[in-house]
Amino acid sequence: RGFALYTMRSQDISRLYLQVPADEDIENWPDDRIWDELGHRLGTVKAGNVYEKGITPMRSYVAKPMQHGRLFLAGDSAHIVPPTGAKGLNLAVNDVRLLAPALTELIRHGATERTDGYTTAALSRVWRAQDFSNYMTQMLHDLGGGPFQQQLQLARIDYIARSEAAAHSLAENYVGLPAEPDF
Template identity: 50%
Template structure:
């Protein structure tokens, strides 16, 4: 088997890259360890930066998103008995966010790839990228007991934090930075109307809470929990009671509750691997970095990587310039570290960090300052909607 670009991972970043390349006429094959049903079953983020939404439109996968997605022009920070709205659109020069579930993004990209005749090989086992430090990269894999080799010119590692691509890089060539947070998020999905038309981020002495949504009748809620907590410890009744305690009374009294249709606990971490290019192997998305979900940056940062890789490959195939490939890693990392900083700051600002009353007072002072200052609100808005992309020419 031969192709130009081999993409490992059929999540949204791999599918998005594959679709963008197909529209340029650049052949590519996607390898995925799990089944298509398993990939669609992953419950993930659903808040898209305007740049991410624009990229999905460029890939031809924006029609349903534009029809069913919910434009959000602001968010609310709740703390110390107050609610402060951050006017994202006004403070960021006209940008907004779009609420549209990652599952739906994946579904749309899968449909577009099938319609375009792109090849995706699901349930590919023992995937091994080889030769990427030289000029003849290939991927060996097994499927249904048979061995295959996929020869290619470039490899895109879009296979997530636990994927094989980063693990295949020589350890001496990689530098990793990590911070693991001493708490997690307990999240539920329920077929109930959202608590608010826009997201509410709550700082409470009992811990963080978030009110989000996927549609007019599909809500996503989170509460901060310990790393020792188990999903089985949290009945629906206990979750709703705890969520109400952490929300402003005006929101809690009108909250519509119902049976959860999904419930899970996610630990929080910050992680960056440098560099993101090794010969002809490019890391993208969670394969290279993880952010806490507090700043709504995970999927959006992956899309940013894909956009940069798409740009350099477009120049490589359109102009025959290989020098541009060496700009991929540094370009991505400049934006990644700014997003890491914002996600870390939001996490530190909104979560219960310890039992120290001094820390609590500092948080409230920080929130009071940033929400009470036009400059502070602008800083939040500019980072939340996504900093500008860096163009490559």
């Protein structure tokens, strides 16, 4: 049936994801069908109002360099990760954390060292997040590889459940690696 995710946004509102084929038409998914499918994939789920629904493409993209002259890219304009790893906003914040002092030095002092190093500094974290999102996608989504692929996915999940080191690595990557010192 594919991947399903249930995340709490507040005490009263949740965000739920269902994996469907990329060419699926959202009109084929009335609210009742969504709740029925969530029940199959997640077990008992309390149905409620559906405020928004859409088909989210699972894609990845990285621009390099993340600048052209004095035009700088940050966030989704520079890199897109699949939502499975939940890294998009964190990466955007890190880009701005790196770019703000770099632009301040450029504007106030004409210093270009930080703006020149922006792409390199930002992309080290971006590629780590891309790898993690790819790892999570391969582990949690139905990739259409049949029983062999499903057993590989179960083996990976079992390893995380049984290995403290694997669980620690997953948690570290999920919450985000520590911010790099300023460059």
